[in-house]
Amino acid sequence: MNFELEEKHKLVRRSVRSFAEKVLAPLAPIMDREEEFYPEIIKEISMMNLWGITIPERYGGAELDFISYLISIEEISRICASTGLTVSVHNAVGALPLYKWGNEEQKERFLNDLASGKKIAGFSWTEPNAGSDARSIECMAEEDGKDFVLNGSKIFVTNGAIASVFLVGTRYQTIDRQKGFTLVIVEKDMVGCEIGPKENKMGMRGNPTTSLYFNNVRVPKENVLGKLQNGFKYAMQMLDFGRIGIAAQALGIAQAAYEHSVKYSKGRIQFNKPISQFQGVSFKLAEMATKIDAARLLVYRAGYMSEQNKSFSKEAAMCKLFASKVARQVTQEALQIHGGYGYMKDLPIERYYRDAKACEIYEGTSEIMKLIIANQILRGNI
Ligand SMILES: Cc1cc2nc3c(=O)[nH]c(=O)nc-3n(C[C@H](O)[C@H](O)[C@H](O)COP(=O)(O)OP(=O)(O)OC[C@H]3O[C@@H](n4cnc5c(N)ncnc54)[C@H](O)[C@@H]3O)c2cc1C
Incomplete structure (x- = not known):
């Protein structure tokens, strides 16, 4: 058993720490005070190649291991936890699931943009009546020709105001509590998709949390992540x-x-x-x-x-x-x-x-x- 980090992990720690102390430290208190995410951070994180930490290089990622991802999040959060949250959610519940369960066409379509920071990802499951009881979501995805039609509302979406790609938890065709859960890739510009105002939070104020509303949003069937009803x-x-x-x-x-x-x-x-x-x-x-x-x-x-x-x-x-x-x-x-x-x-x-x-x-x-x-x-x- 070895409790020492490997050289490559020490290197990740040194480089992310130095980046965070130099670039993020001056911004962290301002983002907290003004409750504002600073868009230049997106570019700075891109330059460090931290938007697709574990994503393979062929999709534009850094292709590092999961421990490197954890060290990166730890070091960013040591200086600016709000940015740590932004990067963590984008990587672990945005880009990574697309890589794990996305088909080749979806990977080609989304992963390069996510790994480069051109697009930011969010994950949206929670609803006003469905928090800890995750099976009680009501957002519906009904089949109509080549599309699914989404209706419902989501709350507390991390990265809500800066993300353009959301992995959204829906129920496919059914209101049966045990069935139908399907993850759908929603892009913020889809007609009928509305992003709510920023929440006024106690902490993590440099990360914009919002609601998401779907009013007859037509999502092409190719945007289902993985298998239907496996969400x-x-x-x-x-x-x-x-x-x-x-x-x-x-x-x-x-x-x-x-x-x-x-x-x-x-x-x-x-x-x-x-x-x-x-x-x-x-x-x-x-x-x-x-x-x-x-x-x-x-x-x-x-x-x-x-x-x-x-x-x-x-x-x-x-x-x-x-x-x-x-x-x-x-x-x-x-x-x-x-x-x-x-x-x-x-x-x-x-x-x-x-x-x-x-x-x-x-x-x-x-x-x-x-x-x-x-x-x-x-x-x-x-
Ligand atoms: C800053 C922030 C960012 C978030 N970002 C996201 C996001 O990006 N995407 C997303 O989908 N969600 C997000 N969430 C939602 C978050 O995951 C939920 O708030 C959380 O799961 C709890 O749900 P709830 O708030 O509805 O509380 P509730 O489920 O109503 O729980 C209230 C209290 O009851 C307790 N409780 C509930 N059920 C049980 C039980 N069976 N046994 C014992 N105790 C229980 C809870 O532990 C809690 O103490 C975010 C929340 C916050 C605050």
Whole structure:
């Protein structure tokens, strides 16, 4: 067993870290304050070839492994979690499923544009009445000649305002709760497709979340992803990949809060000594470091398993559950270590705290992660 990263992974970390510190660091607080995604980021991420991290070179991707993807998301999120979310969703639940289940014609049509950042992708399953209960979606896809006609509305779509390609969860022809789930590739310019206003969020404010409305949108049949009525299975598998990326995001946020806390506690003098010399503070640092290390091991383990073609649903859920909780706890303690200054918007600590919370909600809440883990255990995957 080897706990060392390979040279190629260290190289990815060094280059993405240096990019994030140079390019993203000045923009992160502005995007958070103004609740605005900066379009120049798309070009900068393209120059780093991070829009199709695991996509083969023949479709314009970087053809790196999944661990490289996780390290990239971790490093971007260490500086700007909103951008980490943008890149993570685009890669794991946008480009990757198109590569995995798309036919050759779809790959040719979409992957080059997605891998180059010419087009940004979103994944849209959640609806006003269907959150954790993912089987209760109502968005209908009805066959009509050469098309499907889509009707329904979606909410909380990450990348909503910047994406032009959406993988949309629909029900094919039926309102039966157990049947018909079909993933359809919707392009934002299709007639009848409307993108709602940006949500006003607590955190991740540099990523534009919107609703999506479909009013008799005619989607050609060639835009069905994979097989008809297999959409639920695909969505659950996509989310297994996606969740490891969300855990990597949480890890990056926690790492940033921890590094700031070590530095601040060594420089902040109270009672004539650095506050790091008070056990009440240094024990917090020890807890942070330990939790982050444990989270990182779970994240990389799940990433490793996904590459071995082994079942990794349980491991993906475990790493998301744990890393997102660690991010919430670590950012909360970081705020405490920074005292009143941590509560002010001049420092990034309160942003980390707000950003971290989202990781316990999207791509399945922590309660749903526990359901997945428990189901696996009780089915014999101990
Ligand atoms: C910032 C953000 C971005 C998002 N991006 C996307 C996106 O790009 N695409 C997309 O499709 N969705 C997206 N979502 C939606 C997200 O996946 C859902 O919010 C999430 O799955 C929870 O659904 P809900 O909000 O309807 O909460 P609900 O399902 O109503 O849950 C409310 C509470 O009840 C709990 N609960 C529900 N069922 C159970 C149960 N069986 N056992 C125990 N507890 C339960 C939940 O854990 C939660 O605490 C995003 C959400 C946010 C906040």
